[in-house]
Amino acid sequence: DELTTIAVSATASYREKFAAEELASYLNKITGKELSVITVDSSMVPDGTIAIGELSVSSGMISREELGPIGEDGFVINIADNKGAICGWRDLGTVYGVYELLKQVGVKFYAEDCEIIPSKSKLKIPELHLAIKPHYDLRTIFKYDVYFKGITPSMKLGYTPNDDMGYHGDLGAPGERNWVHSASFMMPYRIFGKEHPEYFALNKSGERVKPGEGPPGHLCLSNMEMRETGAERLLHLIEKQENRTSFVVTQGDGRSNSWCQCSNCKALDAIPGDHMTDRLMDYVNYNARVVNEKYPGKKILTLAYTEATSRPPERVMPDPNVMVMYCPYPPQTPCQSHGLDCPENSQGFAELQGWIEKCPENMYIYDYPRGYRVWYEPFGSFYAMVDKMNFYASNGIKGIVQCVVPTSFTDLFVFVQGVLFWEPDADVEKLIDEFMDAYYGEAAPHMREYFNFMHNEINTRNVHQGCESPNPDLVTAEYADNALVMFDKAQNAVADDPAALYRVELEKFCLLFSDVNQRNTINDELTISMPEHSKRLAETVRIAREMEVIRVGNMPNMMNFKNWLRSVSLLTLQSEPWYYDPGVDAFLNNPENIFIY
Numbered sequence: 146d147e148l149t150t151i152a153v154s155a156t157a158s159y160r161e162k163f164a165a166e167e168l169a170s171y172l173n174k175i176t177g178k179e180l181s182v183i184t185v186d187s188s189m190v191p192d193g194t195i196a197i198g199e200l201s202v203s204s205g206m207i208s209r210e211e212l213g214p215i216g217e218d219g220f221v222i223n224i225a226d227n228k229g230a231i232c233g234w235r236d237l238g239t240v241y242g243v244y245e246l247l248k249q250v251g252v253k254f255y256a257e258d259c260e261i262i263p264s265k266s267k268l269k270i271p272e273l274h275l276a277i278k279p280h281y282d283l284r285t286i287f288k289y290d291v292y293f294k295g296i297t298p299s300m301k302l303g304y305t306p307n308d309d310m311g312y313h314g315d316l317g318a319p320g321e322r323n324w325v326h327s328a329s330f331m332m333p334y335r336i337f338g339k340e341h342p343e344y345f346a347l348n349k350s351g352e353r354v355k356p357g358e359g360p361p362g363h364l365c366l367s368n369m370e371m372r373e374t375g376a377e378r379l380l381h382l383i384e385k386q387e388n389r390t391s392f393v394v395t396q397g398d399g400r401s402n403s404w405c406q407c408s409n410c411k412a413l414d415a416i417p418g419d420h421m422t423d424r425l426m427d428y429v430n431y432n433a434r435v436v437n438e439k440y441p442g443k444k445i446l447t448l449a450y451t452e453a454t455s456r457p458p459e460r461v462m463p464d465p466n467v468m469v470m471y472c473p474y475p476p477q478t479p480c481q482s483h484g485l486d487c488p489e490n491s492q493g494f495a496e497l498q499g500w501i502e503k504c505p506e507n508m509y510i511y512d513y514p515r516g517y518r519v520w521y522e523p524f525g526s527f528y529a530m531v532d533k534m535n536f537y538a539s540n541g542i543k544g545i546v547q548c549v550v551p552t553s554f555t556d557l558f559v560f561v562q563g564v565l566f567w568e569p570d571a572d573v574e575k576l577i578d579e580f581m582d583a584y585y586g587e588a589a590p591h592m593r594e595y596f597n598f599m600h601n602e603i604n605t606r607n608v609h610q611g612c613e614s615p616n617p618d619l620v621t622a623e624y625a626d627n628a629l630v631m632f633d634k635a636q637n638a639v640a641d642d643p644a645a646l647y648r649v650e651l652e653k654f655c656l657l658f659s660d661v662n663q664r665n666t667i668n669d670e671l672t673i674s675m676p677e678h679s680k681r682l683a684e685t686v687r688i689a690r691e692m693e694v695i696r697v698g699n700m701p702n703m704m705n706f707k708n709w710l711r712s713v714s715l716l717t718l719q720s721e722p723w724y725y726d727p728g729v730d731a732f733l734n735n736p737e738n739i740f741i742y
């Protein structure tokens with residue numbers, strides 16, 4: 146018999162309703178038939194129906210006992226006797242459960258715009274009993290949408306959605322996505338600065354800091370009145386977002402010299418004014434206890450970040466509801482191309498191991514898998530991620546936040562990372578092949594060749610790429626020559642497959658950008674002929690126009706593609722955005738003319 150109806154309870158949450166609509170929509174794409182989503186009374190789920198969410202429990206199709214072991218993000222699927230039920234430990238798990246059922250009937254989720262949906266006239270779901278939970282409690286990407294035009298961590302790929310993270314907008318900072326350094330939203334200077342300058346950090350000259358002086362949001366963490374006021378504001382935030390799980394309590398951005406120099410703060414330190422982890426833990430635990438009284442189950446996230454707090458605490462251990470995001474960040478962890486066992490990363494690795502030893506139940510990771518200075522250099526952090534995930538999985542790490550994702554092989558990185566969140570032992574090489582076949586079509590073998598070439602170069606030439614610096618070492622003139630041959634083959638293979646061609650060219654753009662950036666007529670480092678260089682420059686511009694690239698990094702000449710172009714060529718464009726400038730077509734039609742003017 147066929148399943149024809151999807152049912153939710155009358156009190157279904159927005160995520161349960163979303164899960165039901167998703168299931169109906171995909172099953173419609175598979176079978177061509179409209180499935181209705183109905184609301185049913187808790188005791189009677191008709192034959193031919195899949196119950197979604199709490200209805201599964203109230204109708205007796207899934208028991209509370211079954212849900213216990215798969216908390217907090219797992220789910221149970223029971224399909225038997227011409228009826229089915231999908232329910233998570235909480236409603237988020239129900240959404241993952243729906244995607245799992247779709248995978249069971251042959252749907253493949255690879256990326257936002259790359260899914261495989263089979264076609265079947267009749268949908269017969271075999272008897273099925275699954276209970277699945279992710280290996281990690283938190284699985285997300287910070288600021289994904291800022292670097293990749295509105296793309297957010299996908300539940301289809303197993304990620305924690307943004308709407309499970311505390312959102313500071315409700316504290317009067319609308320649009321604020323920088324939840325990782327929360328101090329300036331918890332205690333904004335514009336609200337408290339005038340009446341309570343003592344809430345803010347004392348600098349080395351003995352003055353309370355004001356906005357614009359050093360990194361924002363550095364607080365005097367020992368000030369009890371500040372703590373009370375801040376905790377009240379945190380409770381207020383949670384009250385407005387009760388269905389969210391994780392709330393961040395951290396100091397502002399910046400290194401140890403930004404931290405408060407007052408004697409009360411220093412008295413909380415293990416090494417006064419140098420190693421502030423105990424001070425931070427004291428402050429974070431204060432908030433965590435206030436929250437736990439009213440909202441047990443909420444998690445308070447904080448950072449082990451820079452030399453200020455990257456060492457584990459000496460006296461004050463995190464409370465059970467505090468999760469510490471250790472940051473494998475330079476200078477302690479300067480290499481993002483290799484795992485933590487890269488000799489360059491020995492200090493960071495030792496610190497993290499210290500944390501794991503002292504606080505084995507409280508550890509998350511906040512990682513840096515890309516370049517933040519030059520956005521479009523090929524950045525080979527893929528196998529570093531895989532190596533680290535192996536270490537994290539076997540050392541009790543409970544959550545992973547990626548600070549954005551690399552621009553190289555972005556969707557592959559996101560896909561594989563998503564699988565490893567749920568199945569740490571998954572066969573990564575097999576996943577890469579499967580992904581590339583779906584994503585690059587006929588170009589897959591050539592893209593695999595380039596992917597292997599890139600990571601092989603990183604390993605054999607000992608290239609250690611860093612997230613906070615330009616990384617010119619990888620793309621040498623010879624690297625560019627070799628890689629361009631592979632890209633030619635890849636482009637030819639998918640000449641009549643626009644989606645695959647676009648994806649190939651995204652990758653080629655990184656190569657061309659890095660090549661032109663390092664060797665051009667302005668810096669006089671050209672190693673190839675003028676016609677060949679102008680051809681590469683033209684293709685860089687052509688692909689950039691297709692991608693509508695605006696910002697290319699966080700360096701003076703990289704705030705805008707137009708400025709970057711001026712810094713590497715004689716091409717000056719006037720229009721905003723640059724790709725509407727008639728000079729673009731003039732150049733693309735006759736690239737060599739640029740050197741004749």
Ligand SMILES: [Zn+2]
Nearest residue numbers: 365405407410
């Ligand atoms: Zn202080």
Ligand SMILES: [Zn+2]
Nearest residue numbers: 480483487609
């Ligand atoms: Zn390295």
